[in-house]
Amino acid sequence: MRTLSMLLSIFGLCALALPAVSQAQQQEEERQIHPGQLLGLRQLQVASQVPLAKTLVLVQSEEAFLQAVSHWSLEVRFPVLIDDGTWSAREDIARFVRAFEPEEILVYEPVPSGEPEMARLVDRASGIIANAWSAQNGESYRDAWSRLNFTPAGVVLASEKDEARLAAIALAAGRGQLLAWTEAPRGTPSASLSKEKLQGLRRVATDAADEAGVAWRELGDAIDAVTVCMSMPSRMTHEKQIYAMTDALGRYNDFDRYAYVGHIFGNAAESTYMAMCSLFVDLESAFLFDGYAGSNFGDYALDSLDELARSQGWSTIFSKSGNADRELWRLLSRRGIEQSFIQVNTSGHARW
Numbered sequence: 603m604r605t606l607s608m609l610l611s612i613f614g615l616c617a618l619a620l621p622a623v624s625q626a627q628q629q630e631e632e633r634q635i636h637p638g639q640l641l642g643l644r645q646l647q648v649a650s651q652v653p654l655a656k657t658l659v660l661v662q663s664e665e666a667f668l669q670a671v672s673h674w675s676l677e678v679r680f681p682v683l684i685d686d687g688t689w690s691a692r693e694d695i696a697r698f699v700r701a702f703e704p705e706e707i708l709v710y711e712p713v714p715s716g717e718p719e720m721a722r723l724v725d726r727a728s729g730i731i732a733n734a735w736s737a738q739n740g741e742s743y744r745d746a747w748s749r750l751n752f753t754p755a756g757v758v759l760a761s762e763k764d765e766a767r768l769a770a771i772a773l774a775a776g777r778g779q780l781l782a783w784t785e786a787p788r789g790t791p792s793a794s795l796s797k798e799k800l801q802g803l804r805r806v807a808t809d810a811a812d813e814a815g816v817a818w819r820e821l822g823d824a825i826d827a828v829t830v831c832m833s834m835p836s837r838m839t840h841e842k843q844i845y846a847m848t849d850a851l852g853r854y855n856d857f858d859r860y861a862y863v864g865h866i867f868g869n870a871a872e873s874t875y876m877a878m879c880s881l882f883v884d885l886e887s888a889f890l891f892d893g894y895a896g897s898n899f900g901d902y903a904l905d906s907l908d909e910l911a912r913s914q915g916w917s918t919i920f921s922k923s924g925n926a927d928r929e930l931w932r933l934l935s936r937r938g939i940e941q942s943f944i945q946v947n948t949s950g951h952a953r954w
Contacts, residue, residue, distance in 0.1 A: 637821035638862065644755045648778055654882070655680040658704040660695065662686065664870050666712040667768050668726060674734040674775055681878040682710075682772075684871040691871040698875065701883045701942065723762055724783060727771045734775035744814060747778065754779050754816060756827030756861075757807045761786035766873035769866045770831035776881040779827070782810035786832040791867055795835040795847050803830070803851055807861075819860055826861050828852055831877075833867040887916050889941035891931065892923040893948035899923070902947055911943075923947075 635643070659682045661667050670682045681702060683695050699707070728743060737746040747754065756779040760770030764786045774781040784806045787799045811818040811825045818825035828851060836847050852861035866876045888911045892904045908920040919941065921930055 637826055640822060641755055641826045641862065645777055649881075652676055653678050656703070656705040658683065658699065658702065658707045660685050660707060660709050661712070663712065664765075664768055666710055667870070667874060668730065668771070669712050670710045671772055671775060672726075672730050672733055674730070676734075676736040679734070679776065679881075681882045682874070683878055684768075684874055686869075686871045688871070691875075694871065694875040698878060698883070701879070723767065727767075727774070727781060730771055731775045731781065735778065752778060753824050754814070755825065756780070756829060757782055757810050757818075757825060758829045758831060759784055759803060759806060760831045764832045764834075765870040766831040766833060766867055768870055769873035769877035770829070772874060772877045773829055773831070773866075773880065776877075779829070780810045780814055780816070780825075782806050787834045789835040791833060791836040791865075793835040793837075794844070795838040797838065797840065799835075800838055800847065800850055807851075821859060821861070827864070828861045829864045829866065831866045831873065836865060836867075883942060885916075885942045887941040888918045888920075888943045888945070889934075889939050890918060890920045891926050891934075891944075891946045891948075892921060893926045893931075893946065895924050895926075899947070899949070904945060904947065907945065916943075917941075 655678050657680045659670050659680055661670055661682060661684055664684070667682055667684055674680075681698070681704075683691075683698060685691055685695060731743040732741060732746055735743055735746040735750065735752075737743060738749075741749070756777065758770045758774045758779050758781050760767045760781065760783055762783060770781060773779060784803070787795055787803070789795065807828045808818055816825055817823040830848070830851070834847075838845055838847055838850050840850065848863040848865050850857075852863040853859050866873050868876070888908070890904045890908055890911075892902075894902055903923060904920065905922070908918055911918050919934065921934065
């Protein structure tokens with residue numbers, strides 16, 4: 603605790619300095635940008651204005667994780683990973699260290715609070731988000747955003763009973779997103795979600811945006827992202843067709859899109875590792891493997907993505923459709939994949 607306090611004291615106060623442009627000018631500039639690019643630029647704007655400590659903090663429990671991330675503010679942010687003693691968690695930590703290259707690694711011991719661990723989770727989550735945005739005099743995080751003239755770009759969905767809840771809190775705090783609590787639909791990520799459950803999740807996300815007074819109905823407005831942090835079915839069936847849950851959730855019933863959707867799941871250590879990678883690991887290289895073969899999959903070809911990555915100075919490994927088979931996958935992945943962005947297109951069934 604003393605070492606972490608010293609780390610925090612190194613960073614001076616700062617403010618989130620948003621560009622001083624007129625609303626009309628900003629709207630005109632935004633109309634010239636693809637909604638997906640605009641969403642990325644909004645997130646980069648946040649990340650570029652909050653000092654990052656090249657320090658990795660390790661904890662051994664969910665309670666310690668909550669206490670550690672409660673030290674985030676607009677003055678400093680740092681990644682926090684859970685070492686639960688398993689080999690998989692330690693592999694994730696090692697993988698994160700190789701990508702993030704911290705200058706130091708600290709082990710944080712939680713401070714006894716006299717309360718049961720993880721007590722008052724919803725209230726504490728709101729407080730963590732408020733702290734991350736340097737709320738003043740008991741402000742809520744929405745009040746702090748209003749004072750900073752900041753508009754959230756997304757909604758994070760979480761369940762108090764699902765271990766990915768910590769990842770949801772971290773993403774909402776780190777990116778500045780609304781946090782909405784709900785019950786996790788039953789089923790593993792390999793199961794299918796009913797249409798009714800999907801519509802229920804849609805309502806939770808859109809009700810959160812409506813309650814906050816934030817526009818969400820079109821791409822390019824305020825809320826353009828929804829992140830589901832729950833271990834739940836990752837696909838659904840609609841009119842005998844199978845869709846990814848992440849593709850269907852951000853659409854109306856007529857399938858017009860209003861948001862892009864991501865999904866984080868797993869236990870506390872796994873899901874927080876995913877969240878920390880999203881928040882703190884820079885993308886600079888790509889591994890593209892196009893296992894779709896034939897003209898029916900032309901819309902999903904990765905050629906344009908390879909061109910875009912190279913135009914931005916990324917190094918890429920690109921296996922084109924028609925050549926990307928199982929044998930090539932085994933050859934390329936034999937010693938591990940080091941690229942920071944991975945896109946795999948693959949088709950088939952359980953037996954082939």
